[in-house]
Amino acid sequence: MRAVIACIAVAFLVFGAGCDKGEHKAPESSAATTTAAAAAGFVAVPPEGKKFDPPIKPEQVPPGAWYCDMGTVHWAQMNEGNKTCPVCKMELKQKPAK
Ligand SMILES: [Zn+2]
Numbered sequence: 001m002r003a004v005i006a007c008i009a010v011a012f013l014v015f016g017a018g019c020d021k022g023e024h025k026a027p028e029s030s031a032a033t034t035t036a037a038a039a040a041g042f043v044a045v046p047p048e049g050k051k052f053d054p055p056i057k058p059e060q061v062p063p064g065a066w067y068c069d070m071g072t073v074h075w076a077q078m079n080e081g082n083k084t085c086p087v088c089k090m091e092l093k094q095k096p097a098k
Contacts, residue, residue: 049077051087058095066092 042062043052055072067076068085075085075092083092 043076045076045078047078049075049079049081049086051075061095063095064097066094069093 041060043056043060044050045062045065049066052074055070055074056076058067058069058073061067061073061076062078065076065078066080066083067073068088068090070088070090075087077092080094081092084090085092
């Protein structure tokens with residue numbers, strides 16, 4: 001019985017190490033940053049803001065970013081700024097930081 005538990009533990013360790021290695025490898029490539037962000041479901045938002053055309057979903061806005069919420073999002077920025085959407089002049093909302 002103990003041997004079985006040991007086998008499972010070893011398998012778990014090997015599997016875990018493999019996963020960890022894969023995650024560490026990703027940021028080494030320059031294209032990986034975009035891929036990682038896309039994999040997490042978030043879009044890249046510059047500090048000064050960015051217009052999204054076609055609009056994105058609110059779930060794609062990274063935590064802490066300010067965005068224009070009209071069901072879909074056509075503007076997001078990381079800086080608070082004047083909290084006004086330059087596209088439609090609506091007040092921006094901040095995505096709660098996790
Ligand atoms: Zn807007």
